[in-house]
Amino acid sequence: MSFRRPLVLWKFTMPECPEVETVARSLSAHISGCLFERASLLRSSALHPLSLPLETLIGRSARAVRRRGKLLIFDLFPGSGGEDSDRTPDSLLVHLRMTGRMLVRDAGAAPGKHTRCVWSMRKPDASPFQLFFDDARTFGKVFAANQEILEKWDFWRNLGPEPLELSREAFIPLLRGQRPIKSCLLDQSVVAGIGNIYADESLFRAGIDPARPADSLSAEEGGRLLDSIQEILKWAIENKGSSIRDYLDADGNKGSFQNNFSVYGRAGKTCFKCGGELQKLKINGRSTVHCPVCQK
């Protein structure tokens, strides 16, 4: 297998649940069964402070790559046994944050300007290759961990349920407090995986004002909001899945996904429902676009 161009497994900024899900699925196809032969950290701040050293990954293999919230998780299994279990990672977690990307490259490819971590990998009886973690804005983190270490990570321990696995009965009680409902959706300890884009899109679809206090939503509104979140996330995952099927090259297409936003990035433009002007405001310091007519 040869990659003359890097295989960019996600190109957009702001990866949320659907994007991370897409990366996990496409990475899993490449990485499952592959052995970590070498690991280099090119920028120390890319390693989570609680992480085991990246060298502890060497000799482990990836069973699969999956998603939890906005985290990519490589499930690992040991090569030959006999390790000290305290210092042995059973997973590699990657948070792409804003600009993180995973790239599959040739064995001989040189790191780029923004490459933060390099893993040399090989599937039995196949050619070696490299996995790069690139991150221009350096917000992203990699984290080699086992269950014991993960339990010390507050973010992990407090991570809320997956929105696609939630029932109305479980979701509605989560909408507590007087803070804006949008703040609630962005709080990863309430639900895991929703970011600024899908919070705005879901609230528009549900017809709910993002500034409404979370505890002011009726059960009917809460249920409608969950339906909207699930419809949009599922639709986005399907959409990403189709646009990523032949992969995006380094200077390649952005796909059509962003053309499907109803409100995100459309401040001042026309609301598709009522024809009025979409308004922009700040909630939690995050830009928020909504329709003051359609969202009550």
Place this chain on the structure above:
DNA sequence: AGCGGGACCTGTGGGC
């Protein structure tokens, strides 16, 4: 206690 907002970063793009 719970919420709001600044810091962290750097590439991008709009305005002059």
Place this chain on the structure above:
DNA sequence: TGCCCACAGGTCCCGC
């Protein structure tokens, strides 16, 4: 054309 600066936002951290 080129420069400058505001803007983008997930999470941590601090202050009210």
